[in-house]
Amino acid sequence: MQQVQKDPVQAIAMRVKIEREARGWSLAELAERSGVSKAMISKIERCEASPTATVLGRLSGAFGLPLSVLLALAERVQERIAPHAEQPVWTDPETGYTRRAISPPNSMLELIDVSLPPGVRVPYPAAAFAFQHQQIWVLSGRLDFQEGAALHHLSEGDCLLLGPPVDCVFFNPGKIPTRYVVALTRR
Amino acid sequence: MQQVQKDPVQAIAMRVKIEREARGWSLAELAERSGVSKAMISKIERCEASPTATVLGRLSGAFGLPLSVLLALAERVQERIAPHAEQPVWTDPETGYTRRAISPPNSMLELIDVSLPPGVRVPYPAAAFAFQHQQIWVLSGRLDFQEGAALHHLSEGDCLLLGPPVDCVFFNPGKIPTRYVVALTRR
DNA sequence: GTCAATCGTCTTTTATAGTGGACGCCAAAA
DNA sequence: TTTTGGCGTCCACTATAAAAGACGATTGAC
Incomplete structure (x- = not known):
């Protein structure tokens, strides 16, 4: 279920929200840790914006994940079977x-x-x-x-x-x- | 040598250029295949812009790579030892x-x-x-x-x-x- | 009940990502 | 030499990402 060309915005949205909530962080807390405004994070999580590489880098940094890992997790978003x-x-x-x-x-x-x-x-x-x-x-x-x-x-x-x-x-x-x-x- | 929080713009720039040149594509050709303007691709390769997730998705699609793989390759950009x-x-x-x-x-x-x-x-x-x-x-x-x-x-x-x-x-x-x-x- | 604090969204403004087209720069060919 | 075509960059303009702060809703304390 590799995704090779779909727009990644929705997958990123879900993944960012999951990572944030898994840590029990509010938008404001993630905003402070990442340096990205909470308004922007809110938009990203609701698929109302396509984050730039710079912003994605700051978010993945706040989560302590390499960007490629964050994206890899995002691409797995709709898997339904975990063998x-x-x-x-x-x-x-x-x-x-x-x-x-x-x-x-x-x-x-x-x-x-x-x-x-x-x-x-x-x-x-x-x-x-x-x-x-x-x-x-x-x-x-x-x-x-x-x-x-x-x-x-x-x-x-x-x-x-x-x-x-x-x-x-x-x-x-x-x-x-x-x-x-x-x-x-x-x- | 995992990169956990640096701005990914430069690494992406190098990787996009490498992938494009490895295929022998000009800016115009990649532009046509990806749907991203060649002016924008030029800026991305010269670190003069931070591409959005949407644009990165189109580029990785043109290369036939999942976005996370493109980014993973980008993160390896400055490795100097290949064990x-x-x-x-x-x-x-x-x-x-x-x-x-x-x-x-x-x-x-x-x-x-x-x-x-x-x-x-x-x-x-x-x-x-x-x-x-x-x-x-x-x-x-x-x-x-x-x-x-x-x-x-x-x-x-x-x-x-x-x-x-x-x-x-x-x-x-x-x-x-x-x-x-x-x-x-x-x- | 009021009050205060916190949450996520919405609004306004600014910065910049993104486009289309013009431009200059080599090549190779006439 | 001049010409031609392809290449990457630059320019002007538009679309939108991003920041800062206001707003209404919810919750808990008193």
């Missing part, structure tokens, strides 16, 4: 904690497949979720989930709806790896 | 003819390392070089080089300076692979 082989996976070399992004890029609803080795503890700071709605579903093994002051003991098949943002900790109290899904929707 | 592992290599599955681009992208002077299996014949049409200056240096083995009507027999260490563009043929008359270098400068 297993192409899903980004990250493994913590120290603990063996593995995290796989299941959903196609850009989805409103994001699914993450996590594998937590026995005895491993993963903190999850409150600041990391500017999300509106988040659930945790245990596929196999056991999970102790600390949500602020509360501690939840989850077993295979359990599903937990998260409350307002607080510091959390994932912990696997069992002898086998725990596999669970994090499902979240943005704003 | 062996990153040099693009192409092998003809039928003949075993192998061609490796030695020089960093974008150089004025380009070096190509070619390996030609015994008995293999590779034609090289005149249209393929809009280059001003081109030399062939045999590293090992023997090479029969037909340049238009003339036939040159080259042995290890020989270096041939090419004349004006004509149809050429590379041929390995020996029993072992021939390895030679093509060195060329544009314009």
Whole structure:
């Protein structure tokens, strides 16, 4: 699904908005970080302007991405299938904690497949979720989930709806790896 | 050497010019193919304008490249070391003819390392070089080089300076692979 | 309820991206 | 030599990208 000649304005619009909202930034905040006026960012996100290379460079700089990567992400905007082989996976070399992004890029609803080795503890700071709605579903093994002051003991098949943002900790109290899904929707 | 926030105008300028000249296109020809005025293309190549996303989309379309790829190439513009592992290599599955681009992208002077299996014949049409200056240096083995009507027999260490563009043929008359270098400068 | 703060959009003005055409500059040919 | 044609740049004009600030809507605090 390579796009070789369509006007990139719409794809860029969606991608910029996604990157901004994923960071929980308002137009004003992105404007300050990038040096691009918020009026212009607003227009870009609504496809009412075709940003210049200079402006795109400032925006990608604010996101900490090379411009070509921002554009590559933009071109993937309308993909609907995320083949297993192409899903980004990250493994913590120290603990063996593995995290796989299941959903196609850009989805409103994001699914993450996590594998937590026995005895491993993963903190999850409150600041990391500017999300509106988040659930945790245990596929196999056991999970102790600390949500602020509360501690939840989850077993295979359990599903937990998260409350307002607080510091959390994932912990696997069992002898086998725990596999669970994090499902979240943005704003 | 990822570029995360510099203004991309200069890198784009160089890359557009390279892509255009590599295809032997004049400003007018690229203008017609892309729908961008040649005055604008001229400005872009001389860093006197920051092209909009729409214009970049049209240009990359004319080149047959996804926009993100054009930008990725642009970001590599000032690389000065081309590590062996990153040099693009192409092998003809039928003949075993192998061609490796030695020089960093974008150089004025380009070096190509070619390996030609015994008995293999590779034609090289005149249209393929809009280059001003081109030399062939045999590293090992023997090479029969037909340049238009003339036939040159080259042995290890020989270096041939090419004349004006004509149809050429590379041929390995020996029993072992021939390895030679093509060195060329544009314009 | 009021007030204040913040958000995204809209308005006005300026800077500049983009176009079409004229121009000067080599080449190669007559 | 002059001519011719193709090339890239420059010029004048138009379209629009970009900035700065005003505006209405929403939200939370009191």
